[in-house]
Amino acid sequence: MALRTAGSVLVVFLWSVAVVLSQNGWSVTYTTQSICTLKGSTVEMSCSYTYPRGYTVTTTLWFSEMHDVENYVSLLDDPDYKGRVTYRSDKMNGHTLTITDLRESDSATYKFRFIANQTRGKYFGSPGVTLSVTDLQVKVTTTWWSTTLTCSTTCTLTDNPTYIWYRNSTIVQEDSFPSYTIYLQTDDSFYCAVKGINSPAVLVLGQDGWSVTYTTQSICTLKGSSVEMSCSYTYPRGYIITTTFWFITNNAEGNPVSLE
Structure with a gap:
């Protein structure tokens, strides 16, 4: 029996507790620290960032794993997220990550990173956003x-x-x-x-x-x-289960037959 719920996609928008961590003018502010949403839905994670005068930001990205000290893999380049991730930025240094068709394996902590055009102009914000997919x-x-x-x-x-x-x-x-x-x-x-x-x-x-x-x-x-x-x-009280098995209903005899 096929059932359809109203609408097609659930998008989680969150504008709640902000987290700001700063260092010498560098900061990342996450809109929220944790999200719980359903498998198959769409989620948005937002942040804003600041940096000292005289710098120009050349690269922005989100990542979920730190492979080594200087190599952060953008989710746009991660094969596990291919075709499911988009980035959106605005003129006020706001940045939004969108992940569609969520999987339980997407449960992780996501962080934002930006790179400027001068030496030591690299920064990412902690603790990030913890996503739980259920x-x-x-x-x-x-x-x-x-x-x-x-x-x-x-x-x-x-x-x-x-x-x-x-x-x-x-x-x-x-x-x-x-x-x-x-x-x-x-x-x-x-x-x-x-x-x-x-x-x-x-x-x-x-x-x-x-x-x-x-x-x-x-x-x-x-x-x-x-x-x-x-x-x-x-099952009702008083019964004891003695056998459990899975079966298919399109076998030639039309009777339940264990798959084992």
Whole structure:
């Protein structure tokens, strides 16, 4: 079942706590120190910088790793970010880094560096911006009268996102609160997404305390590569799980057959 959330991309804009570190007229001011956002979204990190009179800045760049004392690799030249990074500057010495199609491997600390046209005219600002990229998970809490589904992430999402819950293909809740409660037993399918993210929602299938939560519903990858699919499951008290396996549904017999 294909579902689309409102909008196509979530861009995280932050204008909060500024960090200023200066040395003899050199400084970098970061708009924020930490960002938590979702896999597949777009993020912007901003800073401004100053330098002494008489200098002219010739190079500006963002980096996530320092390879050696004098060799900082710009994200524009890093193959891991190819086609996903843009820089934007303004006349007031402001500079913005944009990364699209975020991956969990993009979680890192990013710093801004600029180079001037004179000897010793090189500076980068610390501590930088710490980016955490997470994926949606669903936690299931069951009591004898209700089941609560909660959209969960490994860090607290920045910018107070709106969580969308679907019952089958119908939106049943849009709220900044990440949980949705069901008071009657049902065989319906439930999907959780964050508004503005054009990515697969999390699927939960529930029946009498039984549920399976898949981390994602669709994956596109290359022939010959490796892939990981993950899920979590719940079951009623009193049962003991003796067997778990994955299967495909397009086998010739039409019956579940373990992939092992």
